[in-house]
Amino acid sequence: MLSLEHAGMVIDVVALGLLGLGLAGVLVKQIPVAIGFLALQGLLLSFAAGSAASFEMDWRTWAAFVVTLGVKVIAIPGLLWFILNRVAIQHEMETVVGLKLAFPIAIGLVLLAYWISDPFAASTLSSAHGFDAPNALPAALALLFLGLFTMATRKKALTQVIGLVTMENGIYLAALAVTRGLPSAVEFGIAMDVLTGAALMALVAHEINQLFSTINTDRLRTLRG
Amino acid sequence: MFLSLLLALPPITALVCRLLYRKRRAMEAVNVLGALTTVALALGVATDIARHGSHEFAGGVFYVDALSAVMLAVIAIVGGTAALVSISYIQHDLDERLIPDGRRGVGWYYLGLHIFLWTMLVTVCLNNLGLLWVGIEATTLASALLVGFYRTKAALEAAWKYIILCTVGITIALFGVLLTYYASLQAAGTGAASLNWTALSHGAKGLDPTMMRLAFVFVLVGFGTKAGFAPLHTWLADAHSQAPSPISAMLSAVLLPCALYGILRFHAITLAATGTTFSSNLLLAFGVFSVVLAVPFIVVQRDLKRLLAYSSVEHIGLMAVAFGIGGPLGIYAGILHLVNHAVTKALLFFAAGEIGQRFGTRRISAIRGVIQASPLVGWLLLLGVLAITGSPPTGIFISEFTIAGAGLAGDRVQVAAGVTIVLLLGVVFAGMLFHALRLVYGAPERKAERGALAGERKISDLAWIAPLVPLLLVLVLFGIIVPAPISRLFEAVATTLSPVTLNALR
Numbered sequence: 001m002l003s004l005e006h007a008g009m010v011i012d013v014v015a016l017g018l019l020g021l022g023l024a025g026v027l028v029k030q031i032p033v034a035i036g037f038l039a040l041q042g043l044l045l046s047f048a049a050g051s052a053a054s055f056e057m058d059w060r061t062w063a064a065f066v067v068t069l070g071v072k073v074i075a076i077p078g079l080l081w082f083i084l085n086r087v088a089i090q091h092e093m094e095t096v097v098g099l100k101l102a103f104p105i106a107i108g109l110v111l112l113a114y115w116i117s118d119p120f121a122a123s124t125l126s127s128a129h130g131f132d133a134p135n136a137l138p139a140a141l142a143l144l145f146l147g148l149f150t151m152a153t154r155k156k157a158l159t160q161v162i163g164l165v166t167m168e169n170g171i172y173l174a175a176l177a178v179t180r181g182l183p184s185a186v187e188f189g190i191a192m193d194v195l196t197g198a199a200l201m202a203l204v205a206h207e208i209n210q211l212f213s214t215i216n217t218d219r220l221r222t223l224r225g
Numbered sequence: 226m227f228l229s230l231l232l233a234l235p236p237i238t239a240l241v242c243r244l245l246y247r248k249r250r251a252m253e254a255v256n257v258l259g260a261l262t263t264v265a266l267a268l269g270v271a272t273d274i275a276r277h278g279s280h281e282f283a284g285g286v287f288y289v290d291a292l293s294a295v296m297l298a299v300i301a302i303v304g305g306t307a308a309l310v311s312i313s314y315i316q317h318d319l320d321e322r323l324i325p326d327g328r329r330g331v332g333w334y335y336l337g338l339h340i341f342l343w344t345m346l347v348t349v350c351l352n353n354l355g356l357l358w359v360g361i362e363a364t365t366l367a368s369a370l371l372v373g374f375y376r377t378k379a380a381l382e383a384a385w386k387y388i389i390l391c392t393v394g395i396t397i398a399l400f401g402v403l404l405t406y407y408a409s410l411q412a413a414g415t416g417a418a419s420l421n422w423t424a425l426s427h428g429a430k431g432l433d434p435t436m437m438r439l440a441f442v443f444v445l446v447g448f449g450t451k452a453g454f455a456p457l458h459t460w461l462a463d464a465h466s467q468a469p470s471p472i473s474a475m476l477s478a479v480l481l482p483c484a485l486y487g488i489l490r491f492h493a494i495t496l497a498a499t500g501t502t503f504s505s506n507l508l509l510a511f512g513v514f515s516v517v518l519a520v521p522f523i524v525v526q527r528d529l530k531r532l533l534a535y536s537s538v539e540h541i542g543l544m545a546v547a548f549g550i551g552g553p554l555g556i557y558a559g560i561l562h563l564v565n566h567a568v569t570k571a572l573l574f575f576a577a578g579e580i581g582q583r584f585g586t587r588r589i590s591a592i593r594g595v596i597q598a599s600p601l602v603g604w605l606l607l608l609g610v611l612a613i614t615g616s617p618p619t620g621i622f623i624s625e626f627t628i629a630g631a632g633l634a635g636d637r638v639q640v641a642a643g644v645t646i647v648l649l650l651g652v653v654f655a656g657m658l659f660h661a662l663r664l665v666y667g668a669p670e671r672k673a674e675r676g677a678l679a680g681e682r683k684i685s686d687l688a689w690i691a692p693l694v695p696l697l698l699v700l701v702l703f704g705i706i707v708p709a710p711i712s713r714l715f716e717a718v719a720t721t722l723s724p725v726t727l728n729a730l731r
Contacts, residue, residue, distance in 0.1 A: 129410040144400070151393065157385065164392060171399050179407050183420060186355030190399070193362040197392055200366055204373060204388060208381050217385070 002054035008132035010051035011177055015139035017044045018173060019110065022139075022146040022166065026106040027099060034162050035080045041169050042072030048176050052131070060184040067191045068172070076165055076198045080158055083202040087158075087209045097153045106146060113141035129179055136177030143170030157205040157217050161198060168194055227273060228282050228289065228350065231266035231297070234259060235343035239336040246332025253312050256335050260308035263342065267301030270294065275714045279721070281352065281423065288352035288423055291717035292560070296349040296479075296486055299564055302695070303478045303571045304342040307471035309692035310575050311338065314471055317582050325376045334374065334469070341367040341475065345483050354490060355420040358395070358402050361451060361487050364480060365391045372468045372476075383463035390460040391451050398447020398487075404440035405491065408432040408498070422490060429497030437498040444491045445507055452484035453541045454511040455518035461538060462522070466530035466587070470578025473530060477537040477574060478567040485544060485563070492548065493722045502638075508549030509642050515542025516649050524656035529577050529587045532660060533570065536613055539653060540566045546646060547628045548722075550639050556719035558627035565620035565703055566613075568696045573609040575693060576602055580664070589660050594669035601686040603665045605693070610661035612700055614654040620703030625650060 002010070021041050028034045046069040053061040097105070117138040130136075143166055150163030172190075175182050182190070238259025245252040271294040274280065279290035289297070315324070315331055324330040344367045348360030365388065373384030402420070410418040412431040419425065425432075450457040465473045488508070495504040519539035526532040540562070547559030577587075579602050584592045596603030612619040615626075625646075632643020702708075707715070 129407065148393070151389070160389060164389065164396070167393070167396050168399075171396060171403065174400065175403050179403065179410055182355055182403065182406055183353070186353065186359065186420065189356055189359030193359055193366070196366050197362065197388070200369055201388055201392075204369070204381060204384050207373065207376060208385060211376070211378055211381060 001057060002051055004055060005132065007051045007055040011048045011131050011173075012133035012135050014044045014048040014051075015133055015135040015173060015177070018169070019135070019139045019142055022143050023103075023106055023110065025150065025162070025166065026102050026146060029099075031084060031156065031158060032081070034159060035077050035084070038080070038162050038165060039073055039077035041166065042068070042077065045072055045169055045172060048173065049181075052176055052180055055131075056180065061181065064181060064184060064187045067188065071191050071195050072165075072169070075195055079198055079202050080161065083206055084158060087206060102149075102153065106149065109145040109149060110138075110142045113145055114138040117141060130177050131180065133177050136173060140170045140174035140177065143167065143173065155217055157208060158202075160217065161201045161205070164201070165194070165198060227266050227269040228287065231263065231270055231301075232287075232343070232347055232350065234263055234266065235339045235346065238263070239339035239343070242335035242339065243332040246329050249316075249328070249331075252332065252335065256308055256312065256339075259339060260305040263346075264301045264305040267297045267346070271298040271714070275710060275717075278717075282350075285352055285421060285423065286356075287350045288421075289350050290721045291714055292486065292489070292721050293349045295560055295564065295714060295718060296482065297346060299482070299567045300342065300345045300349070300479045303567050304338075304345070304475055306571060306575075306692050306696060307475050308335075308338055308342075310474075310578075310689075311335070311469075311471045313689060314469065314578055314582070318469070321582075323375060330374075334371070337367070337371045337374075338472065338475075341371060341472070343367075345479060348483055349486055352421045352423055353419075354405065354422060354425065355402055357487055357490065358399055361398075361448065361484060362392065362395045364483060365395065365451065368468075368472070368476060368480065371472045372464045374469055374472070375467070377467075379463075380467040383460075383467035386460040387464040390457075394447045394450025394457060396447070397450075398444050401440040401443030401445075401447060401491070404436055404443065405432075405494070408436040408440065411436070425494050426497070429494045432494070432498040434499040434501075437495045438503055441491055441495040441504050442507070445488055445504075445511065448484045448487045448491075449511055451481075452488065452545075453481050453515070453538050454545065455515040455538060455542070458515065458518070458538050462531045462534040465534035465537065466528060470530070470574050470581065473533075473578070474571040474574035477534065478571040481537060481541045482544070482563050482567065485541065485548075489548060489722060496551075502636075505549045505551050506638060508545050509638060510549075512542040512545030512547075512549055513642050513645055515539065515545065516646060520649050520652050520656070523653055526656075526660065527589055529580065529589055529592070529660075529664070530574070531587075532589070532657070533573050533577060536573075536653075536657065537566075537570060540570070540613075543625065543628060543646065546642055547624075547631065550628070550631045550635055550642070552631070552635075553716070553719045553723070554627065554631040554634070556722055557715050558624055558631050560715050560718045561703070561707065562621070562624035562628060565624050565700070568699045568703075569609060569612045569619070569621055572605065572693055572696050572700065573613060576606045576609055579689065580606065589664060592664050593667040595665045598669055599686060601690055605690070607661055607665050610657050614657050615650055616654075618701065618704040620700055623704055623707075 021037055025037050049065040049068045053065045147163045147167030151160045154160060241255050242252050274289055274294035281288050315334055318324050319331055344364045351357050351360055369384055369388040372387050373380045406420050411433055453461045465476050492504045516539050519535045522535040544559050544562050547555050547562055580595055581587050612621055615622045629643050629647050632639045
């Protein structure tokens with residue numbers, strides 16, 4: 001049984017960890033490492049969900065914790081790993097923006113996230129309904145931006161899926177911190193959607209590889225106009 | 226009672242069709258039976274709502290009001306017709322060896338179609354806006370594999386763009402849902418906070434305006450990506466043109482409006498919470514921009530189905546304009562246009578599918594003399610294009626006229642929107658008619674074999690057009706008069722979405 005302050009502190013630390021992982025994800029060169037980082041993101045989120053569950057002590061929040069663990073730590077990274085091994089590509093990532101430029105942009109995005117969250121931290125989004133974790137909302141927005149950035153600047157289809165799941169992790173953190181999670185039925189639905197979505201994306205990426213012998217999405221240029 | 230049957234049936238149809246893939250006639254029979262029953266049940270629910278008003282089911286999980294009723298009817302009718310048309314369409318593709326897994330692929334197709342139909346039916350009946358989000362993402366996932374069905378390079382590219390762009394958009398919308406939940410928590414406290422439409426619409430006035438404005442922006446951008454608003458529509462032409470034509474009909478005619486349905490629910494709440502035209506003007510802006518952006522792509526289009534896809538962007542823009550104008554007249558025009566467009570666009574995609582199969586190409590420049598090759602299909606295409614561009618006496622003429630009228634009767638912003646729309650519609654008319662006339666008239670090229678054009682089709686033209694007759698009837702009927710019970714239902718939609726009702730003391 002965790003107190004409100006302690007739960008808030010755990011979530012705050014988790015948020016900072018996720019921020020670090022998000023930035024590290026921008027620097028990563030090998031896809032297997034990126035998948036590992038995604039699993040780590042899931043693990044940290046599970047800590048956050050676990051501390052929320054320890055505070056609420058409601059079977060529903062515990063169930064949400066278990067589902068988060070299962071989907072974000074095991075199922076999705078496992079799926080991506082499985083597809084990676086079935087697909088005949090090199091494990092290096094290819095990027096549109098060189099790493100020397102990507103990192104400053106990533107830092108810029110994190111600062112943007114903090115700047116946007118600033119007015120909310122003090123006034124409207126107080127900890128009245130969420131947890132007192134001042135770094136949570138900025139970290140969540142940062143993950144959203146970094147995920148989008150990854151999707152926009154990476155060429156390999158699997159990496160785009162990683163970017164998408166990163167975005168969704170950001171929203172999950174925001175929900176935990178701001179409203180102590182969404183209603184349980186909604187959370188389950190979201191988890192199912194995320195899992196099914198990742199599975200379908202992996203399937204389509206696999207099919208693309210079969211046909212194109214690559215999963216570089218910049219080769220997908222047949223359709224125009 | 227009808228509702229539980231309606232929502233339980235499509236998955237069963239889907240599964241049985243897939244299991245029966247070896248027995249063609251049985252599978253087709255199940256498909257037809259399932260489709261017709263779904264339509265009957267949906268119309269049953271809609272009539273029930275029209276007579277007795279909105280209703281909660283299953284302890285508040287489901288909630289069907291006038292808007293849901295109209296959506297249910299349209300989804301079922303278009304989806305059911307698509308299922309019927311699919312039989313000859315898919316059989317032809319199977320014979321031409323265009324389907325990767327052969328007969329098993331056909332089984333997957335029917336499974337996919339009915340599951341896709343089911344996700345849309347469920348989505349418009351849900352009370353909880355968070356579950357509505359889940360439903361809309363589910364419709365994306367259900368249709369993604371159908372978009373990539375033929376597994377050609379182009380189809381896979383389309384499926385990839387579709388699933389990625391729409392999921393990114395919907396993830397952004399989730400943030401808006403979260404903010405709405407926060408606003409509800411602020412207003413009501415933990416016990417009574419809710420994402421249920423029933424609760425939110427009653428308590429909308431008490432929601433924090435700033436929070437709701439922010440929430441609406443995220444929801445509009447997010448669901449707007451799925452609805453095909455420009456500039457977030459880049460996935461649409463690819464997805465709608467690469468999918469099998471009956472699926473394209475469902476995508477354009479009813480899936481886009483499903484996403485718009487999500488926006489409208491949040492729009493109504495934001496309208497009541499803020500009491501300003503913030504959300505209306507945003508809707509107007511996206512709507513006008515969509516029409517503007519669609520026009521050049523329509524005029525210089527070379528692919529028949531992409532032409533129809535960009536026409537859908539234009540029309541969803543028109544719907545957004547209508548709902549953005551709002552008020553009883555604007556909402557009536559919007560919902561009327563939704564229904565008219567669904568019917569007309571479905572007919573056009575069915576015709577385009579038939580033409581594509583007979584001529585073996587979708588390139589407009591390569592197709593000539595459809596009316597000679599098959600008078601029925603040619604006439605259907607011509608009438609469809611005339612209808613979709615708003616020629617009287619069709620439903621779309623009436624709804625576009627009403628939208629323009631509502632705009633011109635409003636404030637400065639709305640008048641500007643109305644005038645822009647009217648001018649652009651003229652350009653669209655010219656562009657689409659130009660393409661249609663090239664296709665339809667003239668003599669079939671000498672290169673094309675007589676046999677292919679004369680139609681070595683397994684069914685006669687009349688058998689092909691039979692399922693389409695109800696759609697044709699609606700198209701023409703609504704151009705003359707909207708029958709009173711249906712008109713009353715449309716007016717009820719205006720009441721459901723109007724902030725006046727939402728702000729009324731209970």
